[in-house]
Amino acid sequence: MTDAPTRLHALRETLRQASVDGFILPRGDEHLGEYVAPCSERLAWLTDFTGSAGMAAVLMDRAAVFSDGRYTTQMEHQVNGLCWERLHLIETPPAQWLAQHGANARIGYDPRLLSEKALVPFLEAGLTLVPLARNPVDAIWTDRPMPPCTPCLEQPLEYSGLDSATKRATLATGLRDSGADCVVLSDPASIAWLLNIRGNDVPYTPLSLCFAIVRADAGVSLFIDPTKLTPRTREWLGGDVRTFLPDDLSAHLAALAGQRVQVDPAANSVWFIQTLEQAGATVLRATDPCILPKAIKNPVEQDGARRAHEHDAVAICRFLHWLQTEGVGTGELEATERLDAFRRQCLDYREESFPAISGSGPNGAIIHYRVTPETDRVLRHNEVYLIDSGGQYPYGTTDITRTVWTGPEQPDDDVCDAFTRVLRGHIALARAHFPLGTTGHALDVLARQALWEGGLNYDHGTGHGIGSYLSVHEGPCNISTHYRPVPLEAGMIISNEPGYYRPGAFGIRLENLLLVQPAVTNGENRPFLAFEVLTLAPFDRRLIAVDMLNTTEIAWLDAYHARVFEQVSPHLDNAGQTWLEAACAPLSAR
Structure with a gap:
């Protein structure tokens, strides 16, 4: 270069x-x-x-x-x-x-x-x-790499929960209702969900790069490198999905002259709109029709998410045990490799869902720090270490952040104060009950209130959507200070990740994934929603200032840790079980 x-x-x-x-x-x-x-x-x-x-x-x-x-x-x-x-x-x-x-x-x-x-x-x-x-x-760019060409594979019904024909029929009904003849899709995640396919063309997300035109009769023109398609995948796609070369896309768009074509002005490049309008098509600007149904996981996808998090929890707890007993003296890069190795002990594990953020001391204050051989820092005693990582499993996608103290001395009071404020915000959001129609923007303050009380804040969103063996950052829902007019709905999976970062010193982030579920309430006769916590891993007790927690927060944390121990400990060896028992001991007995 x-x-x-x-x-x-x-x-x-x-x-x-x-x-x-x-x-x-x-x-x-x-x-x-x-x-x-x-x-x-x-x-x-x-x-x-x-x-x-x-x-x-x-x-x-x-x-x-x-x-x-x-x-x-x-x-x-x-x-x-x-x-x-x-x-x-x-x-x-x-x-x-x-x-x-x-x-x-x-x-x-x-x-x-x-x-x-x-x-x-x-x-x-x-x-x-x-x-x-x-x-x-x-x-x-004279040494530019060649485009990827990995096999396009089917996503079976045991993981997807709904066949492609049903999804396409529903989408086609929506097109007819809106007066559209077809819709252009350029997001491979939307196409992957719609056609129940996956691939490995890009890092961290199991996608096969392609474009599609879906018609109001539920037929599909799929523009994909034909070398990606095995005979089995062609059979899986079925006769209603016709395949073409990516270079054929321009001609097919030009052939839509006189038709009403739906295009998402945020999810499609402007080239589609320019090409269609030049050809004489009428462009109907509307949101990608796959985004919302993709975000609302069906019962099979919800069970897959629980299964993925159970496997992931075993790897995370093994890693946290290793970190406490052997981690000091190793580098940030080696720590990520150790965590990945623990995940690979599960035969279903495919790859990381994003590059792990492994930041010790001042590197943890870099919100999306990516360790390299040049920046690799050795984990030292008596400092804060942040590890944010995730995994891809064929039935679910995970994302978890834990912040730990490397010991053996007790952490400073100001570190514990910041950690506990982040934890209190995390608990407040996890415990939220809210009426149907609530947006993530309305919930964001719950995660920040304890930090604000101490004059602290963080410069990132609180929660993002998660795919089902798809993108670890999935729309349309989020929890953020920035308003997004998409209410949370039952079946959505979203992260809960408040944080605090002191430049040059340390970073703190605590992240679990939450599944939106109908809530049982004794109040008004109207539907409410709540969160089911999917992630299973202990929070570092050494960093918790217990006297800053109220009885409700302590009860939530004790119940969560009891669940972690119950579900994860049977999969650990004796030393791991002993460590996890101590890590999950009730704060109320401290």
């Missing part, structure tokens, strides 16, 4: 040849996914920034990289400050920065990498945007 100044200079030369004065480059691919294949890591190649969310803006005399609060510290470490300004995308939005420094510039963009919704801030800022036929980064 060439150095950062050379790459930036080469890009500017390419922009001059394209007759534009600047360029915006998001972190993403043609499917607008979070995790992308190596061939689509354009932002990382250009800027060296490897976070999962970000954007670069390039002008002829200056350039900037933007990301959110999870990655600001990471950008400081990775991105060359002599070439790039490193900015918080909320505090200094890219459109605002470009309007300030390139108000009269012609700004190029790749219409296959940005949604129509993503372009709105740039247009509102008065910028002149120019769609480019070829991504200029691709023109200079």
